[in-house]
Amino acid sequence: MTKQRYFFLILILGSLSALGPFSIDMYLPGFPAIAKDLHTTVARVALSLSSFFVGVSAGQLLYGPLLDRFGRKKPLYVGLVLYVVASAGCYLAHSIDALIALRLLQALGSCAATVAAVAMVRDLFPVQDSPKVFSLLMLVISVSPMLAPTVGGYLVAGFGWQSVFVALFAMGALLLVAAVFWLPESYAPDPTYSLHPRPILTTFFSVLREPQFFTYALTGAMTFGGLLAYVSGSPLVFMDIFRVSGQVYGWIFAGLSVGFIGASQVNTWLLRFYRSEQIVLVAIACQSVIGLVFLLGASQGWFGVTGTIVMLFLFLCCMGLANPNAAALSIAPFSKNAGSAAALMGATQMAVGALASLGVSLFNTNTAVPMVAIMATSAVLALGILLLGRRLIGTTLVSTDGQAVLVH
Missing domain, CATH: 1.20.1250.20 (MFS general substrate transporter like domains)
Incomplete structure (x- = not known):
């Protein structure tokens, strides 16, 4: 594997790993604006964060078996498409109940990216390189809480809270394109794996x-x-x-x-x-x-x-x-x-x-x-x-x- 290819794979996998943290942290500065536009309270807007955590919790148990049964890329495609559609729905949401439900779906989609990234590190890189690669992924995840709310704050101030979900929609769409064209299938589907x-x-x-x-x-x-x-x-x-x-x-x-x-x-x-x-x-x-x-x-x-x-x-x-x-x-x-x-x-x-x-x-x-x-x-x-x-x-x-x- 060339150094350029090595770097490019880590960049894609790191971005997949950061999708969940960005989805959690980027819209936090928009809570008061969301509450005002949807005629509710900030405390009720926080339920959309709770529903996201529920989706992440369930999704981690769901995607592991699917990635072993169908290979890495097909479940990843399904998750990213779900994420993109749910992000568009969040942008269009006109009630807090709709936003809460759509955030649950968005979380289920983001889980595919996180779990697939971890699995593909084990598939694509030599065993001796895995700790270094995982460290790089953890660095990306750790930087996310510092970068995402700051970016989100400026987006909300300049373009409204819906712009955060436009940014997340674009991030999901770009990762879907990268997964389709530049991410190799690293694991053959196993029809014998029981679901x-x-x-x-x-x-x-x-x-x-x-x-x-x-x-x-x-x-x-x-x-x-x-x-x-x-x-x-x-x-x-x-x-x-x-x-x-x-x-x-x-x-x-x-x-x-x-x-x-x-x-x-x-x-x-x-x-x-x-x-x-x-x-x-x-x-x-x-x-x-x-x-x-x-x-x-x-x-x-x-x-x-x-x-x-x-x-x-x-x-x-x-x-x-x-x-x-x-x-x-x-x-x-x-x-x-x-x-x-x-x-x-x-x-x-x-x-x-x-x-x-x-x-x-x-x-x-x-x-x-x-x-x-x-x-x-x-x-x-x-x-x-x-x-x-x-x-x-x-x-x-x-x-x-x-x-x-x-x-x-």
């Missing part, structure tokens, strides 16, 4: 019976719920309560993402000196304390814009340390069923995240307390699950390469 629910469910149940998996997967899912509570609630907190503009909110969101991404990079250095299970315990314990202090301060009105940003930054730093280690520890016991374990872990994260996002949306109050309460609760629950689950685990297995896995 019957029973063998698929049997595999998932065998994964769930592993104490190390359910302890760290649930721990990671709870912390991830705190992250998505922040993503769902922050537009209301900053743009409705603190009255910052969509552009400023985009920059605040980008700056806070540095905490999560930076801590994830610090984690790689910490792994030289400490075990993953040590790091995740300390990180979640600190996150619980920060969450409770944040909740007390929010309920008493201690924090203005600056104080809220500082507390969110600290909370997200703990998240950046806890999430990669919890993910790595949850899938470490598996060799044969690693793909199923990863899909189940990702689906669990998004399901808990959808519930957290829904919880924020149910409270139509002019205060940050609902968002902060769910963040603090998620951290405390994560700590409780971790402390109880560690008693059930015998010898903790770690990833063979000593590297943690970051799941977004």
